[in-house]
Amino acid sequence: MNYAYYSSLALVSSVVIYAAAMLAHAAEWAAARKVVVDADVREPAMAGVASPAGVTSPAGVAGPNGAGRPGTAGGQPPGGEESASESAAVRVDMFGRIGVMLTVLGFVLSVAGVVLRGLAAGRAPWGNMYEFTISAMVFIVAAYLFVLAKWGMRWLGLPVTLLAAIGNGLAVTVFYVAVAPLVPALHSVWFLIHIVCAAISGAAFNIGGVASILYLIRKRAESRGTVRGYLAKLPESRRIDAIAYRFNAFAFPLWTFTVAAGAIWAEYAWGRYWGWDPKETWALVTWVIYACYLHARSTAGWRGTRAAVIAIIGLASFWFNFIGINLLVSGLHSYAGI
Incomplete structure (x- = not known):
């Protein structure tokens, strides 16, 4: 076959x-x-959150005290x-x-x-x-x-x-x-460990980055008082911000381990732990950006827009490390044949 x-x-x-x-x-x-959409009700098919009474209520279905059903006291x-x-x-x-x-x-x-x-x-x-x-x-x-x-x-x-x-x-x-x-340099158990951790942390960074982008869109609509249509189907901006934080906080330790595992793999393959190869350097840049994101949220109280911007910059850095370095810069990590 x-x-x-x-x-x-x-x-x-x-x-x-x-x-x-x-x-x-x-x-x-x-x-x-x-x-x-009633102000207190979000359709679970897109929002995925519960009504104040703890029962998810699709658009046009009564929530607590009848709110959300057209033509009732909910105001539709x-x-x-x-x-x-x-x-x-x-x-x-x-x-x-x-x-x-x-x-x-x-x-x-x-x-x-x-x-x-x-x-x-x-x-x-x-x-x-x-x-x-x-x-x-x-x-x-x-x-x-x-x-x-x-x-x-x-x-x-x-x-x-x-x-x-x-x-x-x-x-x-x-x-x-x-x-x-x-290639000979990839014949190591660290090949599997490093790549799997990079893929899992990258997936979480991407979900967190997408949530941060949607946060900015929803937050802008809330500030302008124009939350309607599909934006009204999203959770409130503060909930989206919390979702983005959870994914980025989950991914950061894994990315830290990815960088460390890569250094161990480099010692096995090339006889040195760190050589400032372009891929290694940009992986460290990405790590620093997300470290700043988490540090700013936990110590300086940066939440909302400023934190979302840092998260999006971190995601852009991740993608540049993932694609840009391979296409634009030659180094030991760059994949050949592209």
């Missing part, structure tokens, strides 16, 4: 499916603009606007469910592509930039599906599927290299 061929086929298919999921979530957000307008809002709420849920189902299908295809690539290579599929990219997309989507199952945060679906479609798309069109044996 030609594992490499079927791996590529599965990954190309995942790009198409992720793109379809992204369009479904885009339609979900577009339909949400016509839903009338009666008549034609009520019907339009209820119809839009149904479309929001339908598009959201389609988006999630397509995301799961794309995830299964992506996992199959990574596994088949590993079988074709006869090793862990992390030996070059192409393989690390497709594996990183698996970890990112897995993180999203985990938080979706645990907390119902479907509002992350649009940016995550966009990222997955672009990531796998770049992998199969720009970063692709044929199956080849590992």
Whole structure:
């Protein structure tokens, strides 16, 4: 069996499916603009939070004291606007469910592509930039599906599927290299430890960064008093800020271990722990940015906008280290054949 061929086929298919999921979530957000949302109620399909009484209430369904149902004491307008809002709420849920189902299908295809690539290579599929990219997309989507199952945060679906479609798309069109044996420097158990930790921490950094971007959008709307449509479906900005912090705080110790494991691996491969190679240097820059983020939140009380900006800068640094260094700068870590 030609594992490499079927791996590529599965990954190309995942790009198409992720793109379809992204369009479904885009339609979900577009339909949400016509839903009338009570100030105290958030639709769990996108917000993933509970009403004040502890019971999640979809748009147009009564929450505590009847709030949230059109035409009741909750304050929703009666008549034609009520019907339009209820119809839009149904479309929001339908598009959201389609988006999630397509995301799961794309995830299964992506996992199959990574596994088949590993079988074709006869090793862990992390030996070059192409393989690390497709594996990183698996970890990112897995993180999203985990938080979706645990907390119902479907509002992350649009940016995550966009990222997955672009990531796998770049992998199969720009970063692709044929199956080849590992270079001698990669023959170490630290190869597995370093890459796995980098992929997991990178997935958490990406979810935290996406949440920080959405925080800024939601916060700006709140400041201007224009929270409506799909923005009204998101949790309040302070909750999004807390979600971003939790993911970044989870990822930082793993990234610290990734840098340390990389130094141990470097000593095994090249006879020195640290050589200021461009990849090593930028990994340290990324670590410093996230250290500043956590330090500023815990000591200076930086929350909200300032913390979100630092988190987004950290994510940009992570992606530059992930792609930019490999494409623009030559070094011991740069993947060949791109």
